[in-house]
Amino acid sequence: MDSKLYNRTRVRYRIRKKVSGSSSxxxxxxxxxxxxxxxxxxxxxxxxxxxxxxxxxxxLTANKVAIAAEVGKVIASKxxxxxxxxxxxxxxxxxxxxxxxxxxxxxxxxxxIF
Numbered sequence: 001m002d003s004k005l006y007n008r009t010r011v012r013y014r015i016r017k018k019v020s021g022s023s024s025x026x027x028x029x030x031x032x033x034x035x036x037x038x039x040x041x042x043x044x045x046x047x048x049x050x051x052x053x054x055x056x057x058x059x060l061t062a063n064k065v066a067i068a069a070e071v072g073k074v075i076a077s078k079x080x081x082x083x084x085x086x087x088x089x090x091x092x093x094x095x096x097x098x099x100x101x102x103x104x105x106x107x108x109x110x111x112x113i114f
Contacts, residue, residue: 012093019090020044028087037068039075051078068099069106076110089114
């Protein structure tokens with residue numbers, strides 16, 4: 001049982017053992033599909049999603065990396081509106097490059113600290 005999905009799931013569980021979010025410092029979770037990218041601000045203690053953003057809501061005709069950066073800026077503005085400045089980044093088992101890195105950089109440009 002050596003597939004990409006199985007390996008990513010193992011890495012994701014290993015990350016989740018160490019990374020947890022609270023209401024003051026939520027977890028910024030990233031999910032990447034072939035076409036879209038999604039992110040959520042999650043309070044793991046109360047089990048609540050504080051905010052979310054995805055590339056489905058962005059009407060931009062650019063490459064996927066640029067769209068991911070815009071999603072990062074959108075989630076940062078939603079976090080600022082909710083009074084959140086610090087987050088814990090959860091890459092979801094994906095490698096930290098490409099669209100995942102672009103989303104993180106966009107969130108940092110928007111003012112989030114992690």
